[in-house]
Amino acid sequence: MRRILYLEPVGGIAGDMFLAAGIDLGVSPDAIAQALSGLNVPGWRLAVSRAVRHAISGTHLDVVLDAKEAHPHRAYADIRQLIEAAPTLPERAKARALAVFRAIGEAEAKVHGVSIDAIHFHEVGAVDSIVDICGAAVVLELLGDPEVHAAPPPLGSGTIRVAHGQMPIPVPATLELLRDVPVRFEGVGELTTPTGAALLKVLTKIGHPPDFIVEKVGYGVGTKDFRDRPNVLRASLGRVETQATEGLWVVEANLDDATPQLLAHLVERLLEVGAKDAWVSPVVMKKGRPAHLLGALVEGGLREAVVDALLTESTSLGVRYHRVERHALERDFVEVQTPWGRVRVKRGLRDGRVLNAHPEFDDCVRLARAAGVPVKQVMAAAMAALTPAGPG
Numbered sequence: 001m002r003r004i005l006y007l008e009p010v011g012g013i014a015g016d017m018f019l020a021a022g023i024d025l026g027v028s029p030d031a032i033a034q035a036l037s038g039l040n041v042p043g044w045r046l047a048v049s050r051a052v053r054h055a056i057s058g059t060h061l062d063v064v065l066d067a068k069e070a071h072p073h074r075a076y077a078d079i080r081q082l083i084e085a086a087p088t089l090p091e092r093a094k095a096r097a098l099a100v101f102r103a104i105g106e107a108e109a110k111v112h113g114v115s116i117d118a119i120h121f122h123e124v125g126a127v128d129s130i131v132d133i134c135g136a137a138v139v140l141e142l143l144g145d146p147e148v149h150a151a152p153p154p155l156g157s158g159t160i161r162v163a164h165g166q167m168p169i170p171v172p173a174t175l176e177l178l179r180d181v182p183v184r185f186e187g188v189g190e191l192t193t194p195t196g197a198a199l200l201k202v203l204t205k206i207g208h209p210p211d212f213i214v215e216k217v218g219y220g221v222g223t224k225d226f227r228d229r230p231n232v233l234r235a236s237l238g239r240v241e242t243q244a245t246e247g248l249w250v251v252e253a254n255l256d257d258a259t260p261q262l263l264a265h266l267v268e269r270l271l272e273v274g275a276k277d278a279w280v281s282p283v284v285m286k287k288g289r290p291a292h293l294l295g296a297l298v299e300g301g302l303r304e305a306v307v308d309a310l311l312t313e314s315t316s317l318g319v320r321y322h323r324v325e326r327h328a329l330e331r332d333f334v335e336v337q338t339p340w341g342r343v344r345v346k347r348g349l350r351d352g353r354v355l356n357a358h359p360e361f362d363d364c365v366r367l368a369r370a371a372g373v374p375v376k377q378v379m380a381a382a383m384a385a386l387t388p389a390g391p392g
Helices: 015-024 028-034 076-084 091-112 127-142 172-177 194-203 260-272 302-315 361-371 375-385
Strands: 003-008 044-051 058-065 145-149 159-162 165-168 213-221 232-239 250-254 276-284 290-299 321-323 330-337 340-352 353-359
Touching: 003 340, 015 028, 015 044, 015 127, 015 194, 015 213, 015 232, 028 044, 028 127, 044 127, 044 213, 058 127, 076 091, 076 127, 091 172, 091 194, 127 194, 172 194, 172 276, 213 340, 232 260, 250 276, 250 302, 250 353, 260 290, 260 302, 340 361, 340 375, 353 361, 361 375
Parallel strands: 003 145, 058 213
Antiparallel strands: 003 232, 044 058, 159 165, 213 232, 250 290, 250 321, 276 290, 330 340, 340 353
């Protein structure tokens, strides 16, 4: 079953809000702490509480340190070693956490004009941030590894003091992390932190989620209380109702560089792998370029086979598909007698009434060739033999 987790950064997103939203969905804080216990970092604990922002109740989380950390600045190599050596972290969670830290490191390196190996994480290298990022990867494991989508995050505005001094909001690393994805330039203060931005960029697809059935809703509550919006991260967990193995699908691609011979072969090939029908239509693409639309109708269980055949056999770099519905007439076959032999006739019925009928072309061709008569003559004779008094 396809699981979906949809994140809405209503008041922005930070690492602790991600963990809090997961806990509000039902993830056990003890299970998170157990998975993170193998990290070789100073003493810490998760402090979970209830909080309300603009009348919305949710979970608030703090990473509480036993004592102030002596060396909060860590290089990427140091953090990678910590994560890789943690025996209690699932392998997939390790890979995700490392990808998040690498994304932050690459963004910082780009901003400061140095290599990633020269980057020393400041706020993000502290224990609480390590727990936040590794914890977010663990939350996804404990939720059953859902497909994660997110709404565009609000970035905020103003300035903020960080280890490098006074910085504009969003800080350069946050904006660098969120290049090439939808964002919202709105709000006052830092709404999306570098950690939150990295979690979104690496772990989610930012944009509209697929249609899904919501089963649980959780709210991760941030520390600040904004006047213009509730400082919460909403997380909706659910399932996709329809499966790709069900129903009928249209699979299609535009081809502007396929020869007539290749197009004919593609139609035959798609039918061979299970398409119920296949077709080619002339179209005009961008720049007035003439091309062909290659399409196929296929049952859901064979969709991937048709997609694979189209991508393998054609010149297309991609395909698109969508679910369709149809109403099909009942069908049967009857045999009729012609002067040259018997011909099968396919009939389309609705509520027992014959609405359409067509002689089988192959039968008509075979008889026409044997008798040396036009095939249209055999077809006409077959239709004439299909009378109300005849078969059916």
